[in-house]
Amino acid sequence: MSEAKNPKYIFVVGGVMSGVGKGVTTASLGTIFKAKGLDVTALKADPYVNVDAGTMNPT
Incomplete structure (x- = not known):
């Protein structure tokens, strides 16, 4: 693995x-970025500490 510069x-x-x-x-x-030859890593962060996001009202 190469180190990202x-x-x-x-x-x-x-x-x-x-x-x-x-x-x-x-x-x-x-x-798109991979097609351009770039290394891509996707991360998903769930910032809801001790909270069920499904019970939150978005409005």
Whole structure:
């Protein structure tokens, strides 16, 4: 594995609403960057500590 010299970060955010296309957007960007020859790693962070995101009201 080669060491990344200048890593770049892209954050895809969308709140607690599901179905707004966060996953599709992330996958599409990763595919485009890989096609350009870049190394891509996707990480999903769930910042809801001790909270069930499904019970949160997005409005």
